[in-house]
Amino acid sequence: MTLDAPQSARADDETHMVRQSISAVRNGNHHAFGILVQIYQRRLFGLSLMVMKIPDEAEEITQDAFVRAFSNLDKYDAEKPFYPWLATIAVRLAQSRLSKKARDQARDTAYLQEQNITSPDSYDLLKGLIANESNREVWEKVLSLPEGQRTAVFLHYRNELKISEVSAAMGVTDGTVKTLLFRARKALRKQLETAKSNPENHSREGQNDL
Amino acid sequence: MTCNQILQALDSGTLSAGKAKVSPQLQHHIDQCSVCQKRVAEAGLLNARLEQLPLPEAPTGMELAIAQRIDVLVAEKANQKQATSPVSSPKPTPFVHWVFAFVGVLLFALTELQFFNAGILIPWIESSETMSPAPGLFSDRLIFLLGMNGAGEELVSYGLSVTLCLAGLLGLTHRSIDPKPVTPELPSGKA
Numbered sequence: 266m267t268l269d270a271p272q273s274a275r276a277d278d279e280t281h282m283v284r285q286s287i288s289a290v291r292n293g294n295h296h297a298f299g300i301l302v303q304i305y306q307r308r309l310f311g312l313s314l315m316v317m318k319i320p321d322e323a324e325e326i327t328q329d330a331f332v333r334a335f336s337n338l339d340k341y342d343a344e345k346p347f348y349p350w351l352a353t354i355a356v357r358l359a360q361s362r363l364s365k366k367a368r369d370q371a372r373d374t375a376y377l378q379e380q381n382i383t384s385p386d387s388y389d390l391l392k393g394l395i396a397n398e399s400n401r402e403v404w405e406k407v408l409s410l411p412e413g414q415r416t417a418v419f420l421h422y423r424n425e426l427k428i429s430e431v432s433a434a435m436g437v438t439d440g441t442v443k444t445l446l447f448r449a450r451k452a453l454r455k456q457l458e459t460a461k462s463n464p465e466n467h468s469r470e471g472q473n474d475l
Numbered sequence: 476m477t478c479n480q481i482l483q484a485l486d487s488g489t490l491s492a493g494k495a496k497v498s499p500q501l502q503h504h505i506d507q508c509s510v511c512q513k514r515v516a517e518a519g520l521l522n523a524r525l526e527q528l529p530l531p532e533a534p535t536g537m538e539l540a541i542a543q544r545i546d547v548l549v550a551e552k553a554n555q556k557q558a559t560s561p562v563s564s565p566k567p568t569p570f571v572h573w574v575f576a577f578v579g580v581l582l583f584a585l586t587e588l589q590f591f592n593a594g595i596l597i598p599w600i601e602s603s604e605t606m607s608p609a610p611g612l613f614s615d616r617l618i619f620l621l622g623m624n625g626a627g628e629e630l631v632s633y634g635l636s637v638t639l640c641l642a643g644l645l646g647l648t649h650r651s652i653d654p655k656p657v658t659p660e661l662p663s664g665k666a
Binding site: 295296298299302303306307308310311314320324327328331332335336395397400403404407418419422423425443446447450451453454457 | 485486487488517518521522524525526527528529530531532533534537538540541542544545546548549
């Protein structure tokens with residue numbers, strides 16, 4: 266996870282731009298928040314999608330997270346990086362949405378079984394969002410992990426958050442995050458081994474074994 | 476050192492292909508075991524792919540929807556501020572109302588003192604008894620003009636003091652009858 270020189274320069278530019286935008290918003294120019302949305306919308310939408318699995322819900326969470334971040338910008342410590350703070354808002358919103366969904370689902374399961382309705386395949390839903398098939402397969406593998414594991418993997422690997430930042434975002438201890446990552450790596454490694462031993466059964470994995 | 480321990484180290488993240496620090500014991504085993512070499516390489520590949528996990532395109536119109544929601548939020552805040560400003564910075568109360576209230580209370584106290592015959596206001600009591608105009612007080616002049624005495628005097632004094640008190644109090648609380656500011660219509664919240 267080390268950055269090369271151009272990447273580092275880009276990160277510095279981004280940090281500078283983010284600080285300027287936050288300062289402008291705090292001084293009353295609320296349109297400057299649009300710059301933050303432009304910078305982080307893909308990252309935050311990706312995170313929300315990883316947690317929620319359904320694009321519509323992920324979009325809703327992303328919007329809510331940005332709006333909540335705007336409302337609470339005075340509580341943000343400008344000395345710290347902005348993205349972990351924003352990601353924390355999104356993860357907490359997604360977690361509460363998921364627990365509400367779980368409650369509703371428990372109530373509706375009987376009805377769905379009666380009507381023979383199944384939830385849409387997340388792989389099919391991803392088709393419209395990630396054009397490249399090999400990229401979609403990586404997503405699919407991570408999406409198959411339990412919620413805590415895939416959130417931790419996305420935040421730690423893709424969003425390059427430290428263990429302490431991931432634990433703060435998820436509202437758990439550092440030890441829990443390490444355990445989640447340990448289990449996720451183990452599960453992904455097993456998926457990889459299974460895909461290698463049965464290539465016919467994993468047509469989707471094909472040439473993109475992890 | 477066994478292959479299982481290497482596997483454990485890979486899963487716990489303490490060992491991966493890109494890591495600079497590998498203990499000599501681990502390194503020695505990896506150098507000797509081709510299976511573990513392969514596993515380390517695969518773990519490195521997995522880490523790299525997770526780090527470069529592609530991000531999906533953000534839905535079209537999401538940026539605009541967020542901007543609209545923020546605009547609504549800002550407008551609501553501005554309206555709230557406008558609506559609450561009269562309470563947070565009340566208009567200064569006109570001095571005359573304080574004077575009314577003060578004079579009313581004073582007059583009431585004087586009347587009470589007279590009623591209990593405290594003896595402090597003897598000149599005034601005497602003047603009212605003799606029906607001669609007292610030089611100072613408005614109520615005395617009024618009592619004299621109306622030609623009243625006894626219960627009538629007290630009635631006028633009470634009446635005056637109550638009227639002045641009411642005038643003062645109404646003046647002091649006049650802001651409570653201020654009309655509320657009109658809230659302009661806002662565009663619908665969620666896009």
